[in-house]
Amino acid sequence: MSGPSAPSVPPVPSYGPYRRDCPWCGSRRLRARLRGDGPRQGAPHRSPVERCADCRHVFRNPPLPPGTEHPVVRAGVRVRHGLAARAMFRHCPEPESWLDVGTGDADFPLTARAHFPYTSFDGLDPTHRVLRARAVERVEEAFVGWLTDHHIAVRLRERYDVVSLFQYLERVADPRAELRGALRVLRPGGHLLVDVADPRRLFPVHAVGLNAELVAQGCTVLTGARAHRVIARKDASASAA
Ligand SMILES: [Zn+2]
Incomplete structure (x- = not known):
């Protein structure tokens, strides 16, 4: 820990x-x-x-x-979290391990647990909020930092069945590097969930560039070209380098 x-x-x-x-x-x-x-x-x-x-x-x-959203926005986020969990359930119903990236207070693991009662949820966040989330048992393990941090990349390498990123790539300075970091901590055959919808807006923000990057990194994209919630599978042959 x-x-x-x-x-x-x-x-x-x-x-x-x-x-x-x-x-x-x-x-x-x-x-x-x-x-x-x-x-x-x-x-x-x-x-x-x-x-x-x-x-x-x-x-x-x-x-x-992070974490300054209006309560109405947060309620909308909870709905989105539930929909995302159900969407992942259709592709991967029994993951053993799941890392939620940029988890903050671990709102997503809290919601997703209803769909995945036997899954072990861990959280990664640049702030110490994730430690508080562990203290109240919203996540089992808490990591402070970024996917691009060397100690995170080494420690979590190919460890997770599922990795989720909610409104995360839009916030970071180098989204491509963070995306590659997410794939590194995913085991071959594991599933990645990237939600790029802006909960403050009614219309979706399309994941332009994201799908192509995922394919280039050795993934199979399982959602549509214009989806704002992207689910991809890391192919068994994909390099974790
Ligand atoms: Zn650009």
Whole structure:
């Protein structure tokens, strides 16, 4: 278990730096997709959505701080969590081990347990909230850090039957590296769940670029090309390098 003695992780900034390049492909051709309200008093959780003109990756710029969503948004997230768990159940009904990445207070494992009562859920998060989640037994093991951290990659290598990422790739500085990290901790034949839907918006954000990257990394994508909830299987021959 990764306790407070784990390698120290810098605190997540309350409001990340604005970036001028696409976190997915590095292009600087960014277009405002939605006007956010901007950081203002009482609504620190708002930030504008931008879209890359080259790869069509959509992300919040500057990135959102974790765990500051409005209660209504959190309720919507719980519904999405339940739907995602059911979707995964159809592909993988009896996973033994599951890592939820960017788990925060482990809201997803709490919901998913209803569908997977015999599955061992672990959580990874850049903040110490995951340690609190372990203390209240929402996860069995808690890890503080990022998938790209060396100690995480080594320790969790090919360990999990399922790895889930909810609204995670949109928040991180290098989503491709984090995605490859997710595949490293997945055992061959294991399933990856990536939900890129923005719960604050009614229309889905499509996982453009994600499916192609998954195929390039040796996965079989089991969901449609325009799905906002992507389920993929890591092929047995896929390299974990
Ligand atoms: Zn791009």
